[in-house]
Amino acid sequence: MEKKLAKWEIERENFVKDVIKSLEEGNAPWRKEWKYKFVPNNPTTNTVYKGGNAIKLFIISNLKGYEDDRFLTYLQAESKGWNVKKGAKGIPIEKFLLYDKQTKKTFNPDNIKNLSLKEQMEYKNKNVFPMIKVFYVFNGADIEGIPPLKKEIKEVNYNKIDKILDNSGVKVLYGGGQAFYSPGLDEIHLPEKRNFISEQTFYSTALHELAHSTGHKDRFNRDLNGKFGSDSYSKEELIAELSSVFSGMKLPLNFDNSVLDNSKAYLQSWAKALENNKNLIYESSKEAEKVSDFIVKLQNQHNNEIFKNNLSEVNINASKIIENKNSNSLIEKIQAKRENKENNLGRGV
Structure with a gap:
């Protein structure tokens, strides 16, 4: 008998x-290639969407031609006195929650704060x-009464990207006609900057290999083999792409699409x-956001400093890692609960 899929799986x-x-x-x-800054956000909570939700909203905006990067729920629009246009379709996004079957509500740590640590763990x-809960959000273009979008033209400071490359701790070698990263040598190889058609092309390529x-x-420590x-x-x-x-x-x-591999074989491999x-794009989005956060921090910190500053966070979470070292991914745990049971990476330019 075929299992029934949860709403978020569908x-x-x-x-x-x-x-x-x-x-x-x-x-x-x-x-x-966006002319204006496009960062999927919620104007009622002043938050930026993260991970898989951000990538999903970015992709759907691309497919549907949205130029407004604001997304909010029906009730959030209503609370501001705005109206969702008739016939507008919401976009499903996800939120991870901890569910308490005892209270039949979202888990609230305050409910067990007076218990001993052992009792808390047992509870x-x-x-x-x-659990994963699905929410539906609407694009700003489908909201009546929402203030006009203030578009901000993208202005790139290439000096910041030079700083990122300098602080990365990765050796960058120039020459030849190929752009790639060698995991074995821990080196980025790039053609001479003058051989690129534009600064954007050069820096887009450099950041991809970074x-x-x-x-x-x-x-x-990802699988690069x-x-x-x-x-x-x-x-x-x-x-790398996300x-x-x-x-x-x-x-x-x-x-910069001019430096990306659009070959049929390349795209078919993703398909x-x-x-x-089916969870690959979500798994990759989570890792890609971590990679991006690291890269952006390199504007002001050296590679070693970033990992040193993150050490305390690693120590804080060490017990959780040990506790769950033999467990499956969060997605697999949710599904299980419901069922009760040396290659070079890069491309030519």
């Missing part, structure tokens, strides 16, 4: 189908489990990987 599958369709038509839907193990370098064993066409290779390339989306929002720097793993 919505993920629908979204991934749209992404695969776009890839099969010869387009990577996260690639777009959590028995009653608290993760994203790959974050997977080195002394940084985030996948062969072209393999799931691990596709995931690593997807992480990190460019996040970095482009923050620096800001546009995608195949997404067919094999």
Whole structure:
């Protein structure tokens, strides 16, 4: 008997189908050169969407031609005296929550704060489990009464990107006609800057290869040994591409399609990987945002300083890591709960 999918699983599958369709038509839907800054945000809470939600809203905006980067729920619009246009369709996004089966509500730590640490742990193990809730948001273009969007033209400070490369700790070598990162040598190879058609092309390429370098064993230790066409290779390339989306929002720097591989084989490899793993784009988005945060921090800090400053956070979470070292991913845990049971990375220019 075929299992019944949860709402968030259905919505993920629908979204991934749209992404695969776009890839099969010869387009990577996260690639777009925006004239204005485009950072998916909620104007009622003044928050920026993160991870898979941010990438999903970015991609859907590209596919639907939205130029407004504001997204909010029906009730949030109503609370401001705005109206959702008749016939407008909401976009499903996700929120991870901890559910307390004892109270039948979202878990509130205050409810068990008077218990001993042992009792708290026992209560959590028995009653608290993760869940994903789906919310629907509407684009600002579909909201009547919302203030006009203030568009901000992208202005890139290339000196900041030079600083990022200098602080990365990765050796950058210039020459030849190929751009790639060598995991074994921990080196980025780039053609001479004068051989690129523009500064944007040069720096877009450099940041793409820098994203790959974050997977080195002394940084985030990702699998960089996948062969072209393999799931691990596709995931690593997807992480690098999506990190460019996040970095482009923050620096800001546009995608430069002239330096990206748009070959049918390249796009089909992503389509195949997404067919094999419907959660891939969400998993890659989470990692890509971490990569982008690291890259952006390099404007003001050296590579070693960033990891040193993060050490305390690692120590704080060490017990959680040990506790869950044999567990599956969060997604797998949610599903299980419901069921009760040396290659170079880069491209030529």
